[in-house]
Amino acid sequence: MIANRVKEYIAEIQDSQVSSKEQLEAFRMRFISKKGILTELFDDLKSAAPEQRKSLGQELNTLKNLAQSKFKEFNETIQNQSEQQAAGTLDLTLPVIPHEQGSLHPLSIVKRRIIEIFERMGFNVSYGPEIEKDWYNFSALNFADNHPAREMQDTFFITKSPEETKEDVLLRTHTSNVQVRLMERQKPPIRSIMPGRVFRNEAISARAHCVFHQVEGLYIDKSVSFKDLKDTLYHFAKEMFGKDTKIRLRPSYFPFTEPSAEIDVSCFICGGSGCNICKHTGWVEIGGSGMVDPNVLENCGIDSNEYTGFAFGMGVERITMLRYGINDLRLFTENDIRFIRQFQGA
Incomplete structure (x- = not known):
């Protein structure tokens, strides 16, 4: 049963x-x-x-x-x-497993340092899209219709529209697109920096890459002068490269600034006496700058008769290579752990 x-x-x-x-x-x-x-x-x-x-x-x-x-x-x-x-059976006398400290990427270290310096000068930080329209990347910044930067060999286009519409979609070639967006939505005074990744259709080599990083700056207010730009860059150079650093501004041309100038700093490796880093000139170029062109202000809805401003831009990779004596740009993107570990605790 x-x-x-x-x-x-x-x-x-x-x-x-x-x-x-x-x-x-x-x-x-x-x-x-x-x-x-x-x-x-x-x-x-x-x-x-x-x-x-x-x-x-x-x-x-x-x-x-x-x-x-x-x-x-x-x-x-x-x-x-x-x-x-x-x-x-646990032996409490055994040594603990060592906890290894992680390493920051050298580009992150330098970018944080740049942001820190400019924040202490009253600049805030602004970000914008990497995929951008022609207006924000070229047209609003006073680029001519036949400017070489608009060509396929210089820019990564996502969609190409008829020439008369100028509605191309592309990967931004600089972080100046963030400046345009900022000026469109905010009334002066404006004081901001724009760090970010940019893209250029270039062959990858020891000194060039199709993806790199920039930090640009913009200051717009009443009675902003070229002297304000020079003093700002001078203070940045001393904070970034040392108190004995000098700067010089060489006349140049950029579509969105007038007058424009290349930014050079005295070589902090040789102290200006000449070496391989500065090509025996005593000076090292770190970026470009200038007074914002009145056309750019008007394109963004700002009265150029009432306001003036300056803008500048510099490559993070360029400054990092100078700061740490790195001679090959490709090291930043190859993810070699032996390279990264050299910056542990930096």
Whole structure:
């Protein structure tokens, strides 16, 4: 009879003693596995008389619940015993596993330093999209329709529209697009820097790459002069490269500034006496600058008769290479851990 067998198994389970993983597995196989006693009893229930099935089913469920609860109880007891044994064999005199300090990428180190210097001068930080429209990357910045930068060999175009619409979508070639967006939505005074990644269609070499980083700056207010630009760059150079650093501004041309100037700093490697880093000139170029062209102000809805401003830009890779004496631009993107680890704790 099924009822008698159920009573016998209940008594057996209640009297069971399990003290090892092997005994636990034997208990599982005997009672609750697919080939165990419970499966066999439930199969026999199908042949029982219909009027007995309900009561027998209740007894079988009682047996099943008991077997499962006992198995869980035995399993927890064995696990606790294993943990206590492991703790008892733990040698607390062994040295701990050393925690190695991570390394910041040199570009991150230099970019943070640049941002820190300009924030102390009252500049905030602005960001913008890397995928940009022609207006923000070229047209609003006074680029002529036939400017070489608009050609396919210089810019990565995503979509190219008819020439008369000027609705091209491209990867930004500078972070000046953030300047345009900032001037459109904010009234002067404006004092901000724009760090970010930019893209140029250039062959990758030791001195050029198709992806690099810039930090540009913009200051617009009433009566902003070229002297304000020079003083700002002079303070930055001393903070970045040392108190003995000098700067010079060489006349140049940029579509969005007038007058424009290249930024040179005295070589901090040789002290201006001449070396391979400065090509024996005593000066190293770090970026470009100039007074914001009135056309750019007007394109962005700012009255050029009331406001003036200056802008500047510099390559983060260029400054990093000078600061750490790195001679190959490709090292920044090759993810060689031996290179990164040199800047640990910097």
